[in-house]
Amino acid sequence: MKPFVYLAVLLLIIPVQASLVAPLSLGGIRPDLALALIFVIGLIAGPVEGAFAGIAIGLIQDIGSANLLGLTSLSRGIIGLVAGLFGRRVLDLESPTILLFLVVFSMAEGIYISFFLQTTSGAVPFLSLIAGRIVPQALYTGLVGFLMLHLVKRKKVLTMLTRRDIQKEL
Amino acid sequence: MPGFASQNRKYIFIIFIFVVLFWLLTVQVKNGRFLFLERPVLAVSGFFERIITGSLNAVDAVSSWYGFLVHTDRENHRLKEEVEHLRLDNSLLNELLLENERLRASLDFRKLQPLSAITVQVIGKDTSPASSTVTINKGSDSGIRKDMAVITSTGVVGKIQAVLPETSKVLLLTDPGSTLAVRVQRNREEGLLEGKLVNCALKYVSYYADIQEGDLLVTSGLDGIYPKGLAVATVVKVTKREANAFQTVVAEPSVRFSRLEEALVLTK
Numbered sequence: 001m002k003p004f005v006y007l008a009v010l011l012l013i014i015p016v017q018a019s020l021v022a023p024l025s026l027g028g029i030r031p032d033l034a035l036a037l038i039f040v041i042g043l044i045a046g047p048v049e050g051a052f053a054g055i056a057i058g059l060i061q062d063i064g065s066a067n068l069l070g071l072t073s074l075s076r077g078i079i080g081l082v083a084g085l086f087g088r089r090v091l092d093l094e095s096p097t098i099l100l101f102l103v104v105f106s107m108a109e110g111i112y113i114s115f116f117l118q119t120t121s122g123a124v125p126f127l128s129l130i131a132g133r134i135v136p137q138a139l140y141t142g143l144v145g146f147l148m149l150h151l152v153k154r155k156k157v158l159t160m161l162t163r164r165d166i167q168k169e170l
Numbered sequence: 171m172p173g174f175a176s177q178n179r180k181y182i183f184i185i186f187i188f189v190v191l192f193w194l195l196t197v198q199v200k201n202g203r204f205l206f207l208e209r210p211v212l213a214v215s216g217f218f219e220r221i222i223t224g225s226l227n228a229v230d231a232v233s234s235w236y237g238f239l240v241h242t243d244r245e246n247h248r249l250k251e252e253v254e255h256l257r258l259d260n261s262l263l264n265e266l267l268l269e270n271e272r273l274r275a276s277l278d279f280r281k282l283q284p285l286s287a288i289t290v291q292v293i294g295k296d297t298s299p300a301s302s303t304v305t306i307n308k309g310s311d312s313g314i315r316k317d318m319a320v321i322t323s324t325g326v327v328g329k330i331q332a333v334l335p336e337t338s339k340v341l342l343l344t345d346p347g348s349t350l351a352v353r354v355q356r357n358r359e360e361g362l363l364e365g366k367l368v369n370c371a372l373k374y375v376s377y378y379a380d381i382q383e384g385d386l387l388v389t390s391g392l393d394g395i396y397p398k399g400l401a402v403a404t405v406v407k408v409t410k411r412e413a414n415a416f417q418t419v420v421a422e423p424s425v426r427f428s429r430l431e432e433a434l435v436l437t438k
Contacts, residue, residue: 011214011218013297014214014215014218014219014297015215015218015219015221015222015294017297018215018293018294018297018305019218019219019222019223019226019293020226022294023226025428027428028426028427028428030295032299034297047181048180048181048184051184052184055184055187060211061297061298062298063206063207063208064208064211064212064215064297064298065296065297065298065300066203066296066298066301066302066303066331066339067203067298067300068194068198068199068203068204069194069195069198069204069206070191070192070194070198071195071298073191074188074191074195077184077187077188077191078188081184109299113300116195117300117346117366117367121346121364122364122371122373124346124366124367125366125367125368125369125371125420128369129367129368132368133367133368137299
């Protein structure tokens with residue numbers, strides 16, 4: 001991705017997710033735009049950029065919320081890395097099955113956070129969290145990520161957002 | 171080996187960052203959360219959130235004004251704010267009535283001070299899957315300070331976590347870092363309410379305490395942040411195990427955070 005894209009993402013990811021995505025909430029469940037974005041960056045730009053984008057976006061979110069520093073930056077860095085490693089070598093960017101990978105990543109992150117909270121702050125309502133928050137949010141995020149990927153893959157958008165070497169590869 | 175290291179130095183660096191992040195986490199679990207860069211991030215995100223929310227509100231306002239509804243809309247907003255204040259007064263009066271019935275013999279009973287509040291608008295909701303916070307459109311310029319209580323007519327929302335001149339961050343009841351001293355309204359049993367992301371848990375309630383599903387939890391006033399008697403949550407599940415000295419009590423907050431748009435910050 002071009003540097004100005006990363007700068008815009010880092011400046012705007014919290015306000016966009018906090019204000020613009022909030023009205024998209026269905027029964028209190030909102031898509032995780034940041035996670036979908038990290039997944040797309042990993043797929044398009046590769047594992048190294050995916051990991052760095054995940055770490056940076058996660059860190060901004062950790063600082064901007066009430067999280068322990070590193071909690072989501074660690075998981076999002078790993079997601080960016082893994083998405084990049086699977087990337088274009090394994091996954092078919094045209095296929096809707098790619099949505100499943102994002103759903104799995106989102107659920108894995110939700111379970112990791114629940115385990116972390118369970119370990120550090122005592123009993124967490126694990127089943128309520130999974131059924132009431134983690135699974136619905138993962139499905140919603142998967143859908144948003146799929147739409148985002150299709151938008152980014154349009155030639156004009158791709159030219160605007162990505163560096164030339166990536167454009168050639170794609 | 172040096173060839174391997176130079177070929178994969180980016181990956182080695184990423185793994186190094188992961189290790190550092192993990193180390194940071196373990197340090198914070200032991201010593202508490204780092205507040206590194208919190209204010210600058212809140213300043214930047216708050217600035218853009220105000221712009222986005224302002225734009226959304228403007229679009230909303232234009233559509234609602236359409237059809238000569240200018241005055242009706244303004245009046246509606248004013249009345250909504252008034253209703254919020256009146257509901258708050260009413261809930262406090264109900265609590266006072268209960269206290270008076272229970273303690274009418276006590277002549278020296280201390281009266282609750284009238285509350286002074288600032289009406290605020292929620293301009294952003296948490297973006298992280300591991301916490302529950304909201305951003306509001308007023309800050310220190312309006313007299314808001316850290317740790318002030320935030321409520322609505324239906325109950326307690328949380329407390330102010332960070333303040334900037336025109337924006338503040340509110341830690342909701344459901345955040346894992348939130349704790350609140352409460353008591354059961356029916357029988358005055360005390361406990362500590364902790365956030366668990368989707369709901370709350372009442373901690374340190376003795377095995378022998380009489381807690382029932384449907385019990386209303388109100389603020390006890392012991393934490394010095396929330397005034398006494400505000401509705402907090404309703405008990406939805408009670409589990410007792412003989413091996414444990416304490417009960418496991420799950421409570422649902424009185425406020426629906428997914429629908430939270432406006433709130434009151436108590437300044438006194």
